[in-house]
Amino acid sequence: MKRSNSKDKNRGHAELGPTQRQLRAGELVRHALVEILREEEIHDEDLHGVSITVTEVRCSPDLRHATVFVEPLGAGLGDSAVQAGPAVAALNRHSKFLRGVLGKHIDMKFTPDLRFLHDESFNEAARIDALFMRPEIARDLRHDDSEDED
Structure with a gap:
């Protein structure tokens, strides 16, 4: 042991x-x-x-x-x-x-x-927010939400 x-x-x-x-x-x-x-x-x-x-x-x-x-x-x-x-x-x-x-x-x-x-955490949070606002990302997020409701 x-x-x-x-x-x-x-x-x-x-x-x-x-x-x-x-x-x-x-x-x-x-x-x-x-x-x-x-x-x-x-x-x-x-x-x-x-x-x-x-x-x-x-x-x-x-x-x-x-x-x-x-x-x-x-x-x-x-x-x-x-x-x-x-x-x-x-x-x-x-x-x-x-x-x-x-x-x-x-x-x-x-x-x-x-x-x-x-x-740097404030800059990183702003970068992530900007990513979520991109049209293709927002579209994918909306698409995932509608699948969850089915």
């Missing part, structure tokens, strides 16, 4: 996704960052007139690093990935300042290092 050791248990954990602890820490950091970005004035031309939505925070297993997914709003019309680039770069330039302020807002043993990334 083979005995499992703790290394095998930990290895399987990574495949299952984040732990409850990582999820709780991510939400704590996300809520604090929302307040910080709302209250703090960051003097950077790339963030002028841009409202930042923090959509998700993913913490590393040791909670020392956090990846912050953001969606900049108000940067103008056009491709949001292109518009988001300068705002995300500005947030990464000011990540040490934001980490310092974050440390005063949260009660964790370590304040995580912050890395900001543009949240």
Whole structure:
């Protein structure tokens, strides 16, 4: 009979996704960052007139690093990935300042290092919506619905 050791248990954990602890820490950091970005004035031309939505925070297993997914709003019309680039770069330039302020807002043993990334899920949802609106796709969906009723 083979005995499992703790290394095998930990290895399987990574495949299952984040732990409850990582999820709780991510939400704590996300809520604090929302307040910080709302209250703090960051003097950077790339963030002028841009409202930042923090959509998700993913913490590393040791909670020392956090990846912050953001969606900049108000940067103008056009491709949001292109518009988001300068705002995300500005947030990464000011990540040490934001980490310092974050440390005063949260009660964790370590304040995580912050890395900001543009949240692509909005673009992907818009792409899928556009696909469903294409005439040939809409026709196929209507055709499938009428077969289900028979």
